[in-house]
Amino acid sequence: MTIQAVMFDFSGTLFRLEQNETWLSDLTDHNGDPLDVEAQAEMMRRMTAPVTLTVDLDDEHRNAWENRDLDPGQHQKVYLEVLRQSGVARVEQAKALYDRLIDPSEWTPYPDTEQVLKTLAGRGVRVGVLSNIAFDIRPAFTERGLDEYVDEFVLSFEVGAIKPDPVIFRNLLDRLGTAPEHTLMVGDSSQADGGARALGCPFALVDPLPTSERTDGLLTALREHSVL
Template sequence: MAINAVLFDFSGTLFRLEQQDGWLDDVRDDDGSALDVEAQTELMRRMTAPVEQSVELDEEHLHAWHNRDRDPQLHRKVYLEVLRLSGVPRRDQAEALYAQLIAPDQWTPYPDTEAALKAVASSGRKAGVLSNIAFDIRPAFGQRGWDAHVSEFTLSFEVGAVKPEPEIFQAAIERLGVRAEETLMVGDSEEADGGARALGCQFALVDPLPTAQRPDALLGVLREHGVL
């Protein structure tokens, strides 16, 4: 069946949280030493991993982890704990890093994000953004004028469901006014985004590489599925 709508994941698909100069300059580990490059890289991975639990958590924080994208307060609680367990012992430093994580203007778009959104919208199809997330990402699009190409944003903390639960995909499809069979889901997680297949959607996987290393994957999957 022809594709009439495309749903895009946010983190690792359209945008990526990438370390900015100065973010970690003042972070010190338990012995007061600055984090080396390897430690900084691992810290950023833990802050942005889409599915996997990267540290051992107690029962209280494990509950917060499993429900982090349903509730902004639980999201903040567990990520401050993840940062603490990842070598950021000072609360003020952890809170400063967390503020960067949830600031939409700190996220970097992939090189072909704008072109992909425009291509879907200009073809007469509907583009939607479907994300497991606990903060509003619309400003990341609005400040660039890209929200004009997005018909609907479906965010887990607003609808009370998370991928791969069918309810969140169903909500996104209904908002777009299309059938699952004519919808393509594009995301970086087979486990989470691939859940769209259960409703009958088509699915395309992209690699959440650094933005400089993935120049045209979004346009590539649109071509593969006949959208371009």
């Protein structure tokens, strides 16, 4: 089956949130002591876990978690609670770290992201980005000149639906103007991104490894589906 369009997930697929040493260096725990390396690593895991809930939440914050990708206010609320439970006692520190999370310029593209997007665009393959997210990721592409290779963005908080709901995939398919069987979905979550299979889209799974460890994951996925 000829692939006429590719839909990409954002986090862990095209880009990854990777902190540098300045992000967490000033964070302190409830006793005012600096967080150790293990605590810092666990915090970043909790901040970037796309599906798995990593802390115990009360009903109010659980509702915020379930709706975080539909409402920016709920997103901030629950992630500040995640940070609090992760040991960041000072609200101003938690807010500063949260601001890093939602700053598109802080996200790092995978080494083969530009090559893949540029090659697809050059071959006339339609490209869409589909993300469960509560902030605008377009600037991450624009700042790096990648926006010219993306035909459509569909973000959950803008359209009121989240993966794996078929509604959000159908939204992007309609914008791209392609049939499901001719549209490949590429993502790092079989549960969320793999929801496209319910509409008949082929699906390629990539591993959300650090960008230094996954240098050609996108290229490999597209070659395996005979897109490149």
